[in-house]
Structure formats: C-alpha cells, structure tokens
Amino acid sequence: MAFQIINSIISWFLKKRKHQMELFLKYPEGVQNELLLKLLSTAKNTEFGKENGFSSIKTYQDFSKNVPIQKYETFEPLIERCRKGEQNIFWPTPIKWFAKSSGTTNAKSKFIPVSDEALEYCHMKAGKDMLCLYINNNPQTQLFTGKGLKLGGSSEVYKDNNSYFGDLSAIITENLPFWADFSSAPSQEVALMSEWETKMEAIIDETINEDITSLVGVPSWMLVLLNRVLERTEKNNILEVWPNLEVYFHGGVNFNPYREQYKKIIPKVGFQYYETYNASEGFFAIQDRNGSKELLLMLDYGIFYEFIPMSEYKGENSMAVPLSKVKKEIDYALVITTNGGLWRYLIGDTIRFTSLDPYRIKITGRTKHYINVFGEELNIENVEDALKMTCEKTNSLVKEYTVAPIFMKGKENGGHEWIIEFKEAPESISYFTEILDNSLKAINSDYEAKRYKNMTLALPKIHKAKDGLFYSWLKKKNKLGGQHKVPRLSNTRDFVEELLKL
Numbered sequence: 001m002a003f004q005i006i007n008s009i010i011s012w013f014l015k016k017r018k019h020q021m022e023l024f025l026k027y028p029e030g031v032q033n034e035l036l037l038k039l040l041s042t043a044k045n046t047e048f049g050k051e052n053g054f055s056s057i058k059t060y061q062d063f064s065k066n067v068p069i070q071k072y073e074t075f076e077p078l079i080e081r082c083r084k085g086e087q088n089i090f091w092p093t094p095i096k097w098f099a100k101s102s103g104t105t106n107a108k109s110k111f112i113p114v115s116d117e118a119l120e121y122c123h124m125k126a127g128k129d130m131l132c133l134y135i136n137n138n139p140q141t142q143l144f145t146g147k148g149l150k151l152g153g154s155s156e157v158y159k160d161n162n163s164y165f166g167d168l169s170a171i172i173t174e175n176l177p178f179w180a181d182f183s184s185a186p187s188q189e190v191a192l193m194s195e196w197e198t199k200m201e202a203i204i205d206e207t208i209n210e211d212i213t214s215l216v217g218v219p220s221w222m223l224v225l226l227n228r229v230l231e232r233t234e235k236n237n238i239l240e241v242w243p244n245l246e247v248y249f250h251g252g253v254n255f256n257p258y259r260e261q262y263k264k265i266i267p268k269v270g271f272q273y274y275e276t277y278n279a280s281e282g283f284f285a286i287q288d289r290n291g292s293k294e295l296l297l298m299l300d301y302g303i304f305y306e307f308i309p310m311s312e313y314k315g316e317n318s319m320a321v322p323l324s325k326v327k328k329e330i331d332y333a334l335v336i337t338t339n340g341g342l343w344r345y346l347i348g349d350t351i352r353f354t355s356l357d358p359y360r361i362k363i364t365g366r367t368k369h370y371i372n373v374f375g376e377e378l379n380i381e382n383v384e385d386a387l388k389m390t391c392e393k394t395n396s397l398v399k400e401y402t403v404a405p406i407f408m409k410g411k412e413n414g415g416h417e418w419i420i421e422f423k424e425a426p427e428s429i430s431y432f433t434e435i436l437d438n439s440l441k442a443i444n445s446d447y448e449a450k451r452y453k454n455m456t457l458a459l460p461k462i463h464k465a466k467d468g469l470f471y472s473w474l475k476k477k478n479k480l481g482g483q484h485k486v487p488r489l490s491n492t493r494d495f496v497e498e499l500l501k502l
Contacts, residue, residue, distance in 0.1 A: 017132040024299040025358050029324045036063060036304045039337060048078065048090040048343060060322050064306075069316050069335060069344045072110050079111055085162045091115050091341030099168040099280035111165055112280040118340035122301040123172055126276070126283035129298065130249055133288045134274055138247075143213050146244055147185045151203070151217030151225055157192070168280045185210055196480035200225055204232055212242040218252035219262075220400070221481055224471070226265055238266050251276035253485055254363070256384050257398055260391075261423055277363055281347050282338050285361055294360040299323075302339030307332035310350055313367065320344075328353050331379075333367050350379075371489050373405040374414050374456050376447045378440070380488055386439035394432050397423035400470040400486050404496035406461065415458040419499050421465040433462050463500070473499055 024031040040063070044054035052067050078089050087094050097114040135141055152169025173191050186206040193199035203225065215222060226238055233241050245266065255275060277285040277295050282303050285295035297305070306320035310331040320335050334349045336342060351361045365380035372378070387398055399421045406415040426432040437460055441448040450456040470486050487495050
C-alpha cells in the first residue's frame with residue numbers, strides 16, 4: 001500500500017512539469033531567442049564574452065556574425081586552462097566538473113565542461129522530463145512501486161588539480177540527491193565501479209531479487225547485461241526475473257539493430273520503449289509519444305540551437321540557420337550554445353526534422369560517420385535501414401558491425417568491406433550480401449550509380465565475425481561499457497584492419 005501511495009505522489013509531482021513544457025511548445029522561437037540573449041548576458045564579462053563582443057549583441061544576426069562556429073579542437077585550449085583552475089574564461093560560474101568523452105572513433109579524449117547550471121537545468125531536468133512525458137502518456141503506470149535499473153558509464157570520477165572528470169553518467173550519479181538511491185538500482189557504490197565486468201556481476205547480484213520496473217541505458221551494453229542475467233538465472237526471458245518491468249529508456253546509439261533482440265527477451269504486449277537524445281554536451285530531445293520514432297526537441301534546457309544543412313556543410317566555415325528557418329526532411333549538422341559555456345559548438349551529430357509544430361526530430365548520424373570515398377555518400381541511416389530489410393528477408397539478426405572502404409588498386413574496383421557479428425546468422429552469406437547490396441541501391445541513388453555494372457564499386461565483401469569479436473576488441477582498447485560504441489562507418493580502414501587481426 002505504501003508503495004502505491006509513493007507511486008501516486010511521485011507521478012502527480014512529475015506530471016505538473018507538462019504545463020511548463022507548453023510554453024516552449026506554443027512559442028518555440030520566442031523561447032529560443034530569449035534564451036540566447038540570457039546566455040549572452042550571463043557570459044558577457046567572461047574572457048570569451050569580451051573577445052567576441054557579447055555586450056553589443058542584440059539579435060541572432062549579430063550573434064552569428066560575431067561568434068565563430070567551432071569544433072572541440074578549436075575550443076580545447078580554453079577548456080584545458082579551465083581544467084587547470086582558471087575560471088571566468090567562457091562561463092562566469094566556477095566549473096569543476098568535466099565529462100570525459102572518448103568514442104572509439106577518436107583516440108584522444110574530450111573533456112566537456114559541465115557547469116552547475118548545465119547539471120541542474122539541463123541533465124537533471126531532462127531526467128525528470130523523461131519520466132514526466134512517460135507518465136502523462138501512461139497514467140496507469142506502476143513505475144514507482146519498484147526500482148529503475150540504470151546502467152551508466154564504467155568510470156569513477158577522478159580528481160585533476162581542482163577539477164573532476166569522468167563519464168557524464170558518473171558525474172550525474174555523484175550529484176544525485178541522497179533519496180535517489182531508494183528508487184534506483186544499483187547502489188551508488190556499484191554504479192561508480194570502474195572495472196566493467198566486475199561491475200556487471202555486482203549489478204546482477206544487487207538487482208536479481210529486486211522489483212525492477214524500468215531500465216535506463218545504452219542498448220548495446222544493456223543487452224549484454226540482460227543476457228548475462230538470463231545466463232545466471234537460467235530463465236527464458238527477462239519477465240521471468242522482473243515480471244513488473246514496463247519501460248526501457250534508451251539512447252546513445254540507433255535502436256533499430258537491437259529492436260528484435262529486445263522483443264525476444266522482453267516478450268510483453270504493451271511494453272514501452274522510450275528514446276532519449278543526450279550527450280556529454282547536453283540533453284537535447286525526448287520521445288514524447290508511445291511507440292513514436294520521433295523525438296521532441298527540448299527548448300528550455302539552457303541550450304540554443306542552430307543547424308547547418310549537410311548539403312552545404314563546410315565544418316567551421318559553414319553557414320548555420322536558427323530554429324525558425326529549418327525545413328522538414330533535410331539533414332542538418334547540429335550546432336549548440338549552452339549553459340555549460342560552449343559557444344556555437346559543432347557537436348558532430350546530424351538530425352532531420354520530421355515535424356515543425358511541435359519541433360520533432362530524428363537522429364540521422366554523425367558528420368564523420370559516413371562513407372564517401374567514391375561519391376556514394378552512404379550514411380548510417382541508409383546502412384541500418386538496408387540491414388533491417390536484409391535481416392527480414394534472410395531470417396537473420398545482426399549483433400554488431402562495422403564498414404570500411406576497399407580502396408582502388410590499379411585496375412581493381414573499390415568497394416565496401418563489412419565485418420558483421422550475427423546473433424542469428426543467415427543460411428547463406430552470399431545471398432545476404434546480394435540482398436544487402438540491392439537494399440542499399442534501393443535506398444541510396446548515389447550508391448546505386450557507383451554500383452552500376454561494377455564500374456566504380458564492386459559487390460560488398462562481408463566477413464562473418466566470430467562470436468564476441470567486437471566485445472574482445474573493445475575490451476582490448478579498454479572501452480567496455482558506458483558510452484563506448486562500435487564505429488559503424490569509416491572512411492579509413494583503421495578499425496577494420498584491427499578487427500581482422502583479431
């Protein structure tokens with residue numbers, strides 16, 4: 001009975017936020033413009049603010065003329081000074097937290113500044129909004145009669161001079177209020193363990209007899225954990241372990257390649273999947289409807305958005321447009337200005353608007369995650385749509401994969417080389433290859449043109465990976481767990497060559 005009362009109180013409290021969201025839903029451009037001016041006013045006396053004339057900026061046009069678009073590498077010297085203890089460089093309030101972001105595509109780590117404002121009014125606020133939107137759409141939820149299993153990064157928070165760094169999830173865990181431990185699992189002590197495989201067993205030990213009602217985490221690593229739970233318990237599916245499980249909040253990677261695997265181990269009619277779009281730099285969008293594949297762009301988290309059409313993308317020399325100028329069904333590179341002190345920062349993601357009232361988006365990939373060695377312009381969305389079609393036709397399931405170019409040699413054509421680890425392998429790899437090739441042709445006209453009579457691109461070359469190959473590779477690189485991801489597409493052969501050697 002007590003749990004039911006707690007469930008009702010928390011649900012009521014979280015539902016109230018929906019009325020605040022209505023302001024940015026009704027006046028999106030106004031909310032964004034007001035936010036930009038507030039950010040500029042707040043930071044006008046910082047070193048960066050003075051250098052870029054924040055005090056004289058009155059309009060978006062002034063802002064876009066005065067402040068350059070920049071990548072991490074350009075902004076890094078200022079971040080490094082801040083990490084060493086200098087303050088008021090690009091944000092006025094002291095910054096002591098830095099989210100360490102080290103994707104497999106970049107050997108060098110990034111340290112993203114996380115101000116107190118970004119923690120409270122972006123990341124923490126988004127966590128509440130995620131629950132708010134779910135509860136409003138599912139009023140009969142029993143979410144808070146049990147616990148939420150959160151699978152975060154595998155790093156502790158480390159001290160460096162007067163600052164602290166670690167996975168964003170570890171920083172958030174460090175800053176959660178004491179009562180958060182009562183509604184979530186595992187405990188803070190286990191959540192912050194650094195050795196991934198030990199941590200996984202500790203999470204199972206703590207949660208196996210709990211009433212878990214929700215899951216939160218990156219799909220690839222959550223799947224590893226859930227499969228390990230099934231091995232340990234010798235159960236057929238996750239509902240036999242946690243019968244009251246009702247929702248999985250996921251983000252970090254495209255969910256499509258994992259969808260069928262989740263359906264098999266959580267065979268519950270009406271089970272909900274809710275996608276979020278967050279990164280070390282900020283929390284950007286949340287699925288706001290049951291069963292939707294679109295995300296609502298959240299406009300009041302202290303982040304001002306700009307967008308560069310990918311057809312005109314020139315990195316830092318690009319021309320961006322504000323929210324009021326975007327169009328549907330165009331791929332845009334995302335540019336953000338944040339309450340963590342990032343100014344016109346190219347995050348490296350590409351998105352597409354599916355709706356302009358309200359502003360809803362789909363994540364379409366990364367500015368670097370594509371193959372365009374031969375003019376084929378193959379992006380992650382093309383590849384994952386084609387894989388989905390191919391798996392349906394060949395009764396197979398893909399677990400992990402990566403794709404790289406085969407460069408032309410003499411009179412030999414170029415091509416694409418795939419390494420695929422299957423959960424359920426097709427009967428014939430050659431047939432799988434043929435279907436995948438035809439699916440890519442149907443989806444991408446540039447690819448189809450380059451494949452015409454094998455004149456530029458030959459038939460894809462596919463390697464069937466041994467079981468656990470990608471896991472072993474990530475382990476060897478000390479990149480297990482958290483936000484670490486297998487790079488899907490690359491214009492170089494670096495990753496493919498490393499994997500082939502294993």
